[in-house]
Amino acid sequence: MESLGAAADVLSIVSPTLRGVQHLRDDIGRIRGAPDAIRSLQDDLTTVTQALESFQALPDPQLQSLGSHVVSQSKFTLELCGQSCKKFRAALGRWTRNSSDGGLSWRDQAVLGLFKQGQMKSMSEQLHNCRSNLITVVTIASLSLQQKDVSSEIIATVSAKENEVTDAIALLERQMTDMNAKLELYAVRRRQHESEADRTEAVEQALLEQRALNGSHELLRYLLSGIQSAASSAQSAQAGAKVRFGDHNRGSQVGVNHGGLNNTFHTRD
Template sequence: MDPFSITAGVVGIVGPTLHCVRLLIKDLQNIADAPDAVKALTTDLQSVGLALASVQAVTDPQWKSLGDAVTTQSKAATTSCKTSCERFRTSLDRWTRHSTDGTLSWRDRVTLGVFRQGHIKSLSEQLQNCNITLTSVASIATLHSSLQQAQAAEVIKTMISTKEAAVNDAIAAANDQSAEIGAKLEALTLAEPDEGETDADQTGATRQVAMEKKALGESRKVFEGLLSAIQTAAANAQATQGPTVTFGSHNQGQQVGVNSGTISATFSGRG
């Protein structure tokens, strides 16, 4: 598949997703006396909006440097975010059907404040994960450009090390979250509806957690692709800097390689 057609696919979904996010923010802000959980969701959405805007700024050559896997999974992760926001807007309209002029009726306040907490929390966690994923994509997409501008080997080494550590942490966090979401989805599937909760509400909540799990899997694949892109950037940086011998994360030992030029070696003990 043409990598630039993949890039067009990513860019094509970012705009509609950003529009959907902004519509949901407006809907939530129109609820004047919204519960704290709903207000917090607004903050999550605003962060995702900024992440989407940063992804829009990624250039075609930068997408190409990330590779097909990252661009494909970035599109999937963005699409999942859009789907969840659209579904939540539909649910929100149903949950506030007894309210007028932005003021919640007592019945709708109870609905949002008690019965829908799980649904809102699941969407919040998905949005936070989406924010981390898209921000990482935009940040690492510019890594190659930054490396071209960096002159000192230590600057390059620090940049790559920092990005690699951040992505590894994100993968570890995704693994932990996956187990938690699996247990939550199983509990929702077996649970009886709460008093005042309709079958549609329970179905919506279950569907949202399932979407959160799906989106988390997509994000993990993005991070794995980004890790590969970072390793490629590291190899390119080493080639650009010339035959410099460096040491791994343990900062000890000796490395020997075949080299036809002058070798610059740095030795140090444990930090």
């Protein structure tokens, strides 16, 4: 009962996170003449909204079947997504403070088009990783269905997910290396026309992204561990054996997902 309560607690965070994402998307939508970089954030926010809605639809037992570590890291992902949207929304208000009636002043156009490209890219990457994490959890949770027999289809599905998560972890590790380099650069260099307040804001966003990357890495490592355990069980099981996924090899059995499993991860250039 306590474990199901933890899953319910995580799912209860989805609604406020969803509202934060939608508020930011609406704010961007009201800006006329916004640069392409910030317009693309609207698309990112839309895909995160869809991922949040899918995550919200997960039954508590399915989420909990992935184990307490996954539940905890999913909560961390949701909380950071909400924080990032809140901070970026506040920053966007400052960046467009010279504009009115939805139109951008030339000064704010320059700020968004020239000086805030890095922060917009950082926000886009945070949204992308949030979406990928949520979709991965939803997809793998959908495999946690009661199955009487272990079939070759189950083994193929679990193996495919193992490969996807392994690739995603490798991508995250490259992003973490890049983020460390970015933070080191912030420590020694201030960009031209950048005030101390601007620099502090950029560093805070980078640190938030770093926390999100570390959290994503932990979440995917736990998922990979569970997938590998399930794959090993599936390959050695005889007909009628149970394949389990969860803490200490407890939880629902791994089954077959009849939904799409493609394009869970997308590498950004």
